[in-house]
Amino acid sequence: MIAGIDLGGTKIAASVANESGVVARARMPVPRSGDDRAIARAMLALVDDCCRQARLSSDALQAVGVAACGPFEGQAGQLASAAPNLCGGLSPESGLPNRWMRVALEAPLREALGGRPLALANDAQAALFAEHRFGVLRGVSHGAYLTWSTGIGVGLMLDGRLVRGKSGNAGHAGHSMVPSAQLLRSRCGCGNEGDVESLAGGAALARAWGGETEDLFNAYRLGESAAGGVVGCALDAIADLVYNLFVTLDLERVAIGGGLFCSHSDLLLPALRARLFESDRYPGMRGMLAGASVVAVSDPSRTAELGALCLVLPESWQPRWSAQFPAEAVAAIAA
Ligand SMILES: [Zn+2]
Incomplete structure (x- = not known):
């Protein structure tokens, strides 16, 4: 079982999947206030929500992929997002109700996951990965x-x-x-x-x-x-x-x-x-x-979801997942 999380400028979406495909989804607006770990806590809560829907313990997760809006910056050696549409401290005109200079991502997520693999990528990079594996x-x-x-x-x-x-x-x-x-x-x-x-x-x-x-x-x-x-x-x-x-x-x-x-x-x-x-x-x-x-691309929400999951999708799941996205249908979209 793997989880994917997509952090956008306005919403966070999470999904949990097994070798047959996605089994649960949850989403919420991006938290705008609190400390700079508020977004990471919300991401973890969404994954827990997905696990509950799928009647799984979150301990059953093997790996988590996170696609996040950037740019990324280092924060004590771990990646954080310095996205202008999340961090009120970066621009006085943003009107955001926080003074964050960056959003802590890698550090709080790694702490929560223990030693389990975490893959973090820019959202457009993750989407490219999804379209390369399953799309146009x-x-x-x-x-x-x-x-x-x-x-x-x-x-x-x-x-x-x-x-x-x-x-x-x-x-x-x-x-x-x-x-x-x-x-x-x-x-x-x-x-x-x-x-x-x-x-x-x-x-x-x-x-x-x-x-x-x-x-x-x-x-x-x-x-x-x-x-x-x-x-x-x-x-x-x-x-x-x-x-x-x-x-x-x-x-x-x-x-x-x-x-x-x-x-x-x-x-x-x-x-x-x-x-x-x-x-x-x-x-x-x-x-x-x-x-x-x-x-x-055919469906931006599907691209974003698949992008986060693709970051940690086991190679052995690829054939069954590919069968859900027939090459002929993809070719018709690309034509
Ligand atoms: Zn610009």
Whole structure:
């Protein structure tokens, strides 16, 4: 029996699974106050809840995988999250009711688990792992997973290996700078002005639109020009980021997930493909884009859940788990 925990900016989701698949799930909003171990305590309580649902003792857990929003920082030699949307101490404008500079993760979780294995990864890296094992990146050795949601993050695989980086933070490309139109120029939670997330993240879109992103996309679907300007600028920024990934890393495929993207992938995916492969936006390096593809994941919640579990999924469970995700169905999504 294994557990997976997904820590996002607004919610924590946990699941417990055996060799046949997921047997219990629980979720709750992310705690915003208390000490900087409050989130880790909530994660453990959710796992206990899952174990109760499955009528198991939490002692039966063999390993726990945690996918968490980053960036990670060391805290007394163990990984902690310094995510701007969790830590009120990082930015006075955040409005969060805490003064945390980082959220303790590895230390309290290891204490609770005793000597049992704990694997901790950035959420986009974990999602990449899930899509590589069961989803639209199956069989791809050089690929990226891009989450387009409230924030923007990337998981990278090169030569068949997950890229972690010197501090587990490889892929924070949402904070890379792009020369997109200045229409939406605003400050990102990380402090940058004009990075991809400040132009295309859900929070930035809501700010630029002056309302909910759902209203923005409704207006976009109706052809309102103001909405077209805001969404177009975001698409430019994401397309620039994807182009940069293709030419920097020589990738075969980029898979895009995240709640914002998946809710509107019928519009956003063709618009991205047109910018990347059909327009003259990028006249250079066409050869590196030849044969490359951009695809949508099927279900962002499933990707997040599988991502955390994949971090500790025993190799021997893989065949039975793979049978739940038939390759033909995945290929149809990727087409
Ligand atoms: Zn940023």
